[in-house]
Amino acid sequence: MAPRPRPLRAVLLDMGGVLLDFGNAEGLPVGRHDWRGREALLVLLRRPGGPPLEQRHLDELLFDPWKREHARRYERVREADWRPHLVRLRRYARRxxxxxxxxxxxFAPFAETVTPVPEAQAAVAALAAAGVPLALVSNIPLPSPLYRDLLARHGYLPAFRHLVWSYDEGSRKPSPAMLHTALAALGVAPEEALMVGDRRSADVVAGRAAGVPTAWLRSADATGPEPDHRLDSMAELPPLVARLRRGATARARG
Structure with missing residues (x-):
C-alpha cells in the first residue's frame, strides 16, 4: 500500500518579487538611489578637520572591493561580507x-521606493488568518535588519513565525540549507511544506534539493526545473494552499 500523503502544514516564502518589489533583481540601491545614498553617507562621515571624503573614496574603500566579492556569490553560494570594507572606511574617516x-x-533613499508586490499583502494576511505557519527564506546582499524593517513597514512581519536570511546564514539558494533551517524552526517535514518563489533557478532548485514541493510565481526567471505549481499572481496562493491542505486530508481519510 502506498504511504498516505501528509497534509500541507507550512508555507515558505521568498521576499523579492514575491512580497516586495525592489525595482531591480539585486534588491540593492542602483542608479540615482545609489547616488543619493552615497551622498547621504558622505554627509554622515565628513567632519571639520577630517580626511577628504569624496565619491571616489567610497568606491575605493567600500563599494568596489565589496562588488568584487559580490560577483562571486554564485560560485561561493554565500553572500559577500560588508564588514571588512566598513572597517576600512571607518578607519580612513576616523569615525x-x-x-x-x-x-x-x-540604503534609506532606495528603501523609500520599495513597494509590496500586488496582492501579496492580502495573500499573506489570508494565510496567517487561516493559521498556516509561515517562514521567510530569502537571499539578501545586505544585513537582515535593513530588510526586516521593510517587512515591518509594509505590514508583513507579524505574519511570519521565522525569518531565514542568506546574509545571516552563510548560505544562499539554490542551496537547500536555508530551507532546512526554516523547516526545523517550524517543526515540519519537507513534504509538509510549500516553497513559494519567483526564481526557478534559485527557489525551485532549492525546493527540489530540500524535498519541498514548489510554487513558482511567474517571472522572467523561467529557466530551471519545473515547479509543482504555477501562480500568475499572489492572489492565487491562498486558494492553492487551501486545496493542498484539504486534498491531502481528504486522501488521507479515504
Missing amino acids: RFSDRRLLATW
Missing part, C-alpha cells in the same frame, strides 16, 4: 558609526 548605521544611511 565610529556602526555597520548598521552606515549601510542604513546608504
